[in-house]
Amino acid sequence: MLKLKDIAFSYDRKHKTLTDISLTIRQGEIIALAGRNGSGKTTLTRLIMGLINADAGSIKMNGQDVTNCQAADMAKHIGYVFQNPDRQLFASTVREEIIYGPMQLGFTKKEIELQLEVVLEATDLTAFAEWAPQTLPRGIKQRLSIASALAAQPQLLILDEPTTGQDCRERTKLLRLMRKLNLEGLTILIVSHDMDIIAEHAKTMIVLENGKIKFNGAPKELFANEKKTVELGLEVPEAVRISHDLGLDICMTPADIYQKMQGRRDLHV
Numbered sequence: 001m002l003k004l005k006d007i008a009f010s011y012d013r014k015h016k017t018l019t020d021i022s023l024t025i026r027q028g029e030i031i032a033l034a035g036r037n038g039s040g041k042t043t044l045t046r047l048i049m050g051l052i053n054a055d056a057g058s059i060k061m062n063g064q065d066v067t068n069c070q071a072a073d074m075a076k077h078i079g080y081v082f083q084n085p086d087r088q089l090f091a092s093t094v095r096e097e098i099i100y101g102p103m104q105l106g107f108t109k110k111e112i113e114l115q116l117e118v119v120l121e122a123t124d125l126t127a128f129a130e131w132a133p134q135t136l137p138r139g140i141k142q143r144l145s146i147a148s149a150l151a152a153q154p155q156l157l158i159l160d161e162p163t164t165g166q167d168c169r170e171r172t173k174l175l176r177l178m179r180k181l182n183l184e185g186l187t188i189l190i191v192s193h194d195m196d197i198i199a200e201h202a203k204t205m206i207v208l209e210n211g212k213i214k215f216n217g218a219p220k221e222l223f224a225n226e227k228k229t230v231e232l233g234l235e236v237p238e239a240v241r242i243s244h245d246l247g248l249d250i251c252m253t254p255a256d257i258y259q260k261m262q263g264r265r266d267l268h269v
C-alpha cells in the first residue's frame, strides 16, 4: 500500500535526520514505529503525511509516486492523530470538528452527513455531538481526534502515542476501537513507546535509531532478544518478561500466558 525506498531527510543539511529508510506498509496491517526520543519517528510520519519532503528516495502509495506530494494531497489518503488532541481540535462543537475534513476535501452534503453519523457511532461519540471539544475529558478528546481523521475516509491512519495521559478505562476503550477499525480493513501505523501495546496489537514493528531502521519485523522476533531490545532503548513487554520468568515459551499477551499455563501441570491457574 505504502512503499518508502532509500529515503533521506535532513532539517538543516548538516545533520542527517533520516538515512536509508526503506519500508513497506501493507494493506490492512497494524504496524508500529518505535525508537528512543529523537530517533526520527515524528520526522518519518511527517514525511509520510507530505508535511515535509524527502531529500532523496521515493514514496509510492498504491503504486503511484507521491514522493513530492503536499500535505493537502496526502490528506485524501492518510489520517493523522496527534499525541496531544488539543493540537488538533479547534471547532466549537464535536459535529463541526468531524465534518471539517470532509468539507475541505469536497465531499457532498449528503456524504458529509453520512460520514458524521458513521464516525460518531464508530467512536461512541453520538451523545457528545453538540459538546464543545475543549470541555471534554482527555480520553474522549482523543477519540474525537480519531473520529475527525476517520471522517475523511483515509486508507491509512497514523496514531501518535494514542494512549499517553489516559486512564486505564479510556486506554482500553481506545485500543479496542483501534482493533475494531483494523478488523474493518483500516491500515494503522501506531507510534508508541508502549511495548505492551506493540506486543499485543502490531503485526510488524519498525525501530529507528539515529534516523536509521535498526529492526523491521515481527515484534516477537525482537522481544525474544532482550539484549537487542534494551540496546535499542526499548523495554521488554510485561507478558514477555513474565513468560520468561515462568519458564514458558515467549508470550506476547496476558491471554497467551494464561493459555500456555493451562498446559503446564506444575503451574496452577
Ligand SMILES: Nc1ncnc2c1ncn2[C@@H]1O[C@H](COP(=O)(O)OP(=O)(O)OP(=O)(O)O)[C@@H](O)[C@H]1O
Pocket: 011, 012, 017, 035, 036, 037, 038, 039, 040, 041, 042, 043, 044
Ligand atoms: N523542526 C526541526 N528542526 C530541526 N531539527 C529537528 C526538527 N524536528 C526534529 N528535529 C531533530 O530531528 C531529530 C529527530 O526528531 P524527531 O522528533 O523526529 O524524533 P522522535 O523519535 O519523534 O522523538 P520523540 O520520541 O521525542 O517524539 C532530533 O534530533 C530532533 O532534534
